[in-house]
Amino acid sequence: MLARRLLPSLTFLGLAVLAAGCGNYTRMAPDTRASLQRTFTGPEAVQYLRISGNVTPFFGDGSKRLLTPYAPEDVRMLDDSSGKPINPGAVERTLPVGTKLRITKVEFPTAWVVAERVLYTPRTWPWVYLSEEGSANAPPLILVLPPNLEQPNDFRAELEKYLSPQNPKAQVDALAPPVRDAVSAKRLLTNMTAEAVRMAWGPPELVRRSLEGTSKNEEWTYPGGRRKAFFTDGRLARAEESGAPILP
Structure with a gap:
């Protein structure tokens, strides 16, 4: 007791x-x-x-x-x-x-x-x-x-x-249906806007910006460096996981 x-x-x-x-x-x-x-x-x-x-x-x-x-x-x-x-x-x-x-x-x-x-x-x-x-x-x-x-x-x-x-x-409904579905499934599609990529993959850990002629480029690196997204003039041009391309 x-x-x-x-x-x-x-x-x-x-x-x-x-x-x-x-x-x-x-x-x-x-x-x-x-x-x-x-x-x-x-x-x-x-x-x-x-x-x-x-x-x-x-x-x-x-x-x-x-x-x-x-x-x-x-x-x-x-x-x-x-x-x-x-x-x-x-x-x-x-x-x-x-x-x-x-x-x-x-x-x-x-x-x-x-x-x-x-x-x-x-x-x-x-x-x-x-x-x-x-x-x-x-x-x-x-x-x-x-x-x-x-x-x-x-x-x-x-x-x-x-x-x-x-x-x-309202912002989600404004996305094209394939993009909306990809965002919900945390997938990326070519030509996604930067905001749609942020919705799908979350905020990047590091952003690098550069100019190539009149084009504005951005490289987003995610925690650990395994995932990267590359933009040209605000649109997704390519994405990588462990150095391999992943866009359909």
Whole structure:
């Protein structure tokens, strides 16, 4: 009986000790974090996907799912002991552009939060918890944002790469049917606009711009460098995966 009464206290004490040993991985002030939490779980809770997103396992945490615009092999959030990126797991399903979501929690990596998170997860990054309309009992979707967000505008800028409070239905409906289908399936087609490519593959990690005569060229490189998209005058000219062309 005594052991059962002591167990919660010992668990709390263990977490407190662990938290004391963890650094605080957020530079955002507590009142700013609280304000963002109130805003994005209150008046701005309802959001729509600006990109088609993959739903995968959440690394070592079976109670959650990762929402990412990238293929699992391109996710760069955790490394193994040899420094190689850890794959979160195979794609379980894809959510198309315009999927309606609700933000249920905004969680910053304070020392206490990091101590409570599952070890094999991106514990030191900010997490945005999302629920999908009509899936109340499903595991929460986690959108992981980059670390070291210092100001509210930094947080908003990152969030707006993936979510919008405005339904993009009109923008999606304006796409030609083959392009619309490709975007929903996260595929690319020759002559896609840059915005359609962004919807399908998500935001690039690196953009290089150049001029060739009167033509404006862009090269988009995605995390890990495996995927690249090449544009001429705002239209997709070619795309590669591991150096091999992939456009039909």
